Amino acid sequence: MSHREFDAMVIGSGMGGLAFASIMAKLRRWRVLVLERHFKIGGFTHTFTRPGGWSWDVGLHYVGEMGEGMRGRRLFDFITDGGVKWGPMPDVYDVFVYPTLQVRACKGEANL
Numbered sequence: 001m002s003h004r005e006f007d008a009m010v011i012g013s014g015m016g017g018l019a020f021a022s023i024m025a026k027l028r029r030w031r032v033l034v035l036e037r038h039f040k041i042g043g044f045t046h047t048f049t050r051p052g053g054w055s056w057d058v059g060l061h062y063v064g065e066m067g068e069g070m071r072g073r074r075l076f077d078f079i080t081d082g083g084v085k086w087g088p089m090p091d092v093y094d095v096f097v098y099p100t101l102q103v104r105a106c107k108g109e110a111n112l
Ligand SMILES: Cc1cc2nc3c(=O)[nH]c(=O)nc-3n(C[C@H](O)[C@H](O)[C@H](O)COP(=O)(O)OP(=O)(O)OC[C@H]3O[C@@H](n4cnc5c(N)ncnc54)[C@H](O)[C@@H]3O)c2cc1C
Pocket: 011, 012, 013, 014, 015, 016, 017, 018, 035, 036, 037, 038, 041, 042, 043, 044, 045, 058, 059, 060, 061, 062, 063, 064
């Protein structure tokens, strides 16, 4: 493998690196080499499981603007060839718990 075989090299296969590689391959027909030091690609999009059926996100757990036709969704569909399936958020998608205060993050602009 020689660096001359590639138009660009990306260090790290998180969403940023993979998005760049996909966009440049599609729009410019670039050959992009993505280098990753972890045994799994994806950076903070990983999940992992433990015995007993427990599953955790290491980072990303929800993303806005992914409704049909929205700008973020159109961009993501372009980058992934529509390969990522999106589900709706629950009505309460996050709860921030402090010693004297609890804040619920609710779906929809008005509720939020
Ligand atoms: C706990 C947590 C929760 C989050 N929740 C959300 C959320 O709900 N919604 C949302 O939109 N965003 C969320 N984020 C933010 C989002 O996950 C990140 O902004 C995004 O994933 C960053 O992508 P990235 O490509 O910049 O980097 P990363 O995903 O960090 O990827 C970097 C990659 O580079 C690799 N790397 C680093 N150094 C080298 C090297 N020298 N050689 C080779 N490989 C290397 C790493 O192993 C990694 O795979 C969250 C982040 C965290 C930490």
